Amino acid sequence: MLAACRAVQRETAAARALFAAAAEAAGLPAGRRGAWVRARITGVEGLPPSADAILADTLHAIRRDGAGPIVEAALAGVPRDLARVLSAGLLSPTEVVDVHERFGAVTAGDLAGLALGPAGRLAEPLRQRVQDALPALRGERRIPLGRAWSRVERLDAALAESLEPAPRLSPLGSLRRFAPVVGDIEVLAAAAADEDVVEEATADALLDTIAGAVEPAAMLHRGRRTATLVVDGEQVTVRTAAAAERGTTELFHTGAAGHVRALVERARQRGLVLTPEGLRREDGMALPSRDEVEVYGHLDLPFLAPELRHGTGEVEAAAAGSLPRLVEMSDIRGDLHVHTLFSDGRDSVEAMVRAARALGYEYIAITDHSPSATATRVLTRERLARQADDVAAVRRRVEGITVLHGVEVDILPDGSLDFADEVLAGLDLVLASLHDPDGQSADQLLERYLGAMRHPLVSIVTHPANRTPGRHEGYALDFAALFAAAAETGTIVEVDGGPAHLDLDGALAAQAVAAGALLSIDSDCHDANRLARQMRFGVGTARRGGVEPAHVVNTLPVDALRAVLRRKRA
Numbered sequence: 001m002l003a004a005c006r007a008v009q010r011e012t013a014a015a016r017a018l019f020a021a022a023a024e025a026a027g028l029p030a031g032r033r034g035a036w037v038r039a040r041i042t043g044v045e046g047l048p049p050s051a052d053a054i055l056a057d058t059l060h061a062i063r064r065d066g067a068g069p070i071v072e073a074a075l076a077g078v079p080r081d082l083a084r085v086l087s088a089g090l091l092s093p094t095e096v097v098d099v100h101e102r103f104g105a106v107t108a109g110d111l112a113g114l115a116l117g118p119a120g121r122l123a124e125p126l127r128q129r130v131q132d133a134l135p136a137l138r139g140e141r142r143i144p145l146g147r148a149w150s151r152v153e154r155l156d157a158a159l160a161e162s163l164e165p166a167p168r169l170s171p172l173g174s175l176r177r178f179a180p181v182v183g184d185i186e187v188l189a190a191a192a193a194d195e196d197v198v199e200e201a202t203a204d205a206l207l208d209t210i211a212g213a214v215e216p217a218a219m220l221h222r223g224r225r226t227a228t229l230v231v232d233g234e235q236v237t238v239r240t241a242a243a244a245e246r247g248t249t250e251l252f253h254t255g256a257a258g259h260v261r262a263l264v265e266r267a268r269q270r271g272l273v274l275t276p277e278g279l280r281r282e283d284g285m286a287l288p289s290r291d292e293v294e295v296y297g298h299l300d301l302p303f304l305a306p307e308l309r310h311g312t313g314e315v316e317a318a319a320a321g322s323l324p325r326l327v328e329m330s331d332i333r334g335d336l337h338v339h340t341l342f343s344d345g346r347d348s349v350e351a352m353v354r355a356a357r358a359l360g361y362e363y364i365a366i367t368d369h370s371p372s373a374t375a376t377r378v379l380t381r382e383r384l385a386r387q388a389d390d391v392a393a394v395r396r397r398v399e400g401i402t403v404l405h406g407v408e409v410d411i412l413p414d415g416s417l418d419f420a421d422e423v424l425a426g427l428d429l430v431l432a433s434l435h436d437p438d439g440q441s442a443d444q445l446l447e448r449y450l451g452a453m454r455h456p457l458v459s460i461v462t463h464p465a466n467r468t469p470g471r472h473e474g475y476a477l478d479f480a481a482l483f484a485a486a487a488e489t490g491t492i493v494e495v496d497g498g499p500a501h502l503d504l505d506g507a508l509a510a511q512a513v514a515a516g517a518l519l520s521i522d523s524d525c526h527d528a529n530r531l532a533r534q535m536r537f538g539v540g541t542a543r544r545g546g547v548e549p550a551h552v553v554n555t556l557p558v559d560a561l562r563a564v565l566r567r568k569r570a
Contacts (some may be wrong), residue, residue, distance in 0.1 A: 028568045035281015046458035079221050079228045080235050081137055081184065083192040090133035095126060105236050107184040107282070108137040109173055109253045113276045116261050138218045142181035143234060144470040144500025145537060149175065151185055151231045155238075155252060159233075162213035167191060167206060172239065172253040176306045178540030180469035180502045185236045188250055203240040210238055245278045247289035252276040261305075266299050266315065274299075307506070308545035324546040327521070329539050331549040333557065334363035335531065337408065337431060337462060337494065337522035342387045342427060344375035347528040349387070350394045351405075355528035357401040359535075363558045365404040366391055367431050370418035372410045374435065379407065381423060388426075402558045406426040413438040415451040417458070429459040429565055434466060434475075442476045449482055453491040455568050461486065462521055463496040463503040481510055484517035492553055493517050497538025498524035506544025513551045518564070520553050 023542040085091045091099075099105040099122070102381040103114055114122050115131035122130060152171060160166040170176070172186040191206055201224065207220065211219060211227050220235060221228040230236045241249035250258055253276070265291060267274035271282050279287045279298055289295050293303045301318045305326055308314045317323055338352050339345035345352070349366055356364035368377045379387065384407065391405045406429040417424065417432065423429050437445055452458050464482060467474025486493050493512050495504050501524065504512060512519060519541050523534035542552070549555040553564050 008202050028438045052521055056174065075407040079237070081108045081111065082106065084137055085111075085133050087153040088136060088137055090130060091126075095129070098126075099130065104226055106221055106223065106226050106228055107173075107186060107253075108134060109255060110183060111137070112255065112257045112260065113252045116257060116264055116291060134224070137183065142183055142470055143177070143185065144499060145178065145180055145182060148182040149235070149499075149533070149537075150299065151234045151236055152187055155187070155229065155231050159213055163209065164424065164566075169211060169238070170250070172250065173255060176254050177256065177309060178307055178544060180505060180541070184210065185231075185234060186239065186247070186253055187236065188241065188253070189240050190240075190246070203242045207238065207240045243290050244286065245276075245289055247291045247293075247295040248274065248278050249276055251292050251295055254306050254309065256311045258308055259309040259315065260311075262311065262315040262409045263299060264303075270299065272298065297562045305543060307540055308546065310544075316491060324548050326543045327539060327547050327549045327552055327555065329532075329536060331552070331555045332361070332521065332535060332539065334361045334365070334402075334554050334561070335523050335525070335535060336365040336404070336406075336429065336460065336520050336554055337367050337496070338364060339368050339408075339524075339526045340366060340375070340387075342379055342390075343373070343377050344381055345526040349390050350398065350527045352396050352525075352531070353394050353401060353403055355531050357398060359532055361401060363404060363561070365406045365429055367406040367408045367429075370407055370409040371435075372412060372418045372530050373408075381419070384419075406430060406459075408433050409458075410435055411448045413440065413448070415448050417452065417455065421457060424457045428562075431460045433460045433462045433463050434464075437466075437475065442478070445475050446477050446481060449477070450485050453482075453485050453489045458491060459568055460492040460494055461567050462494040462522075463498075463524070464493065465503045465505075465508070466501070467505075468500055469502050474503065479511060480515070483512045483517045486512065486518075487516035490518075490564075492520050492564075492568075495519055495538050495542045495547070496524045497522060497534040497536070497541065499534070499537060502537060502541050504541075504545075506541055506546075507546050509542050509545035511545075513517045513545070518553050519547060519551050521547075522554070 041312060081094065082096055082105070086096050099111065099114060103110070105111055105114060111130050113133055115134065152169060152175070156166070156169050159169075160392065167189045169187040169189055172188055173184050174182045175185060189206060189210060191202070207225065207227055211222055214229055218229045218231070219227065220230055225240050228235055237251060239249065252264070264274050267279065272287070273280050273282060279295055280288045281287065287298050296303050301315065302323065304314060304318050304323065307326070308323070314323070325331055337358060340347060340349045340352055342349070345368070352366065353364055366387070369378045371378050371380055388405055391403055395403050406427050407419065407424070408431040409424065411432050411434045412418060413436070432455075434445060434448055449461060449464065453461060464477065464479070465474030485491070493504065495509050496502065509519060521535070521538040523531055523538060525531050525534045553561055556564065
């Protein structure tokens with residue numbers, strides 16, 4: 001039914017009545033649906049000639065199958081967030097069509113822009129209804145960060161194969177904020193060449209170029225300045241913007257909603273109107289908004305990193321000059337948690353070392369799994385000895401990087417470690433992990449961690465919550481006690497950039513720093529090709545918690561890092 005209406009809705013308002021009738025009919029008893037829909041459209045005039053056949057086919061299908069299957073099938077071809085608000089009854093079908101056609105709304109970010117923008121864009125009570133729908137959208141199915149990022153990478157690669165030069169794609173939304181799970185996958189496309197002035201027509205032409213470079217079947221929606229594509233089963237919305245509006249477009253579609261709301265209010269207090277389409281004075285004069293730095297400057301604020309945009313007071317902190325100097329990828333000097341073919345990694349020790357050197361790292365720690373891990377392969381005592389020989393050989397062959405030999409040792413249910421002390425003492429560092437809760441309570445799990453941290457040979461506790469974003473939140477530990485013990489014993493706590501963990505999350509990383517604990521940011525990488533990608537996830541996750549370089553041990557030169565590790569052993 002939605003598909004039928006989409007074919008005629010641009011020709012007549014009468015089709016909107018049909019659209020509403022069919023969607024609402026899905027809730028009627030089967031025997032009444034056909035008659036009810038016919039009654040709703042009786043007397044409606046002005047239908048185009050093409051509508052007759054559409055109506056006849058649709059009514060026949062409703063009488064045969066009921067409206068539900070028709071609506072459900074049509075929803076599969078509607079951009080996901082619009083389908084959600086429609087199927088959940090958060091907005092009426094005619095309201096969905098209205099915000100989509102009048103304003104080009106496709107994603108939750110578009111709806112937030114309409115709800116949070118200046119009064120008058122949406123009439124009340126529709127504006128309030130759109131705002132009320134946003135929390136329900138955020139609670140819907142979420143996409144893990146790693147999966148969402150891979151869809152952008154695949155689209156980027158597909159465009160690079162088809163277009164020369166390829167446009168630049170910059171993440172938006174919660175993807176840009178490195179949220180562990182993402183609602184919508186959105187990117188802002190820009191021409192490959194940096195231009196001082198890009199006219200609106202050029203922005204539209206860029207979107208036409210992108211749309212023409214993908215398979216027609218992948219195009220789900222094409223509107224003004226937006227196109228929604230299906231990339232490997234997930235919807236990706238591509239946006240373009242004229243140069244003068246790029247900053248506000250990026251700002252609104254990065255979010256979070258609370259952050260944007262605070263900026264809209266700050267603009268109002270300064271006699272300005274902030275919308276996704278630009279920043280203007282109340283007299284209508286537009287202010288240049290070519291990038292976010294410029295927009296924040298008009299609001300008398302420094303640039304706020306996307307990872308800090310939570311809507312929880314960061315605008316006030318920025319105004320007071322109390323923003324942290326966030327850790328950056330360029331601060332990272334090495335990776336202290338990677339896996340090789342000696343356990344469940346995909347590459348050799350040498351391949352991982354060479355990949356780390358290519359990234360400019362000063363050091364890398366090889367830390368494969370201990371015997372009790374449930375990995376496909378594990379280190380036995382004999383294999384660990386063979387790996388030590390391999391590490392020594394790689395140290396001789398690969399210059400310009402320090403190779404540390406370590407292990408990721410399981411903390412067993414009785415609190416002991418998975419290798420004897422005499423084995424661990426021969427390694428440069430020891431990572432202790434709790435992979436198996438063994439049916440124990442949160443208090444018992446905490447005791448296992450505390451015992452490991454008191455052990456002088458344990459250097460780092462990895463991914464303490466052992467969570468899987470989008471699936472489960474991990475262990476409900478007393479993290480205040482864990483971080484206090486880490487600070488007391490000198491045990492480093494990890495921010496794990498592996499997309500299956502992203503743990504500590506930003507809030508816990510901030511709590512650990514406040515408790516005085518040191519952090520490491522590691523990739524937990526099993527593939528040499530993903531060392532940089534997963535470190536980027538780790539850095540982004542730490543930045544969400546306001547982590548600074550001084551809080552992170554692997555921002556230190558190798559000699560200073562060794563000194564930190566020796567202090568714990570002493």
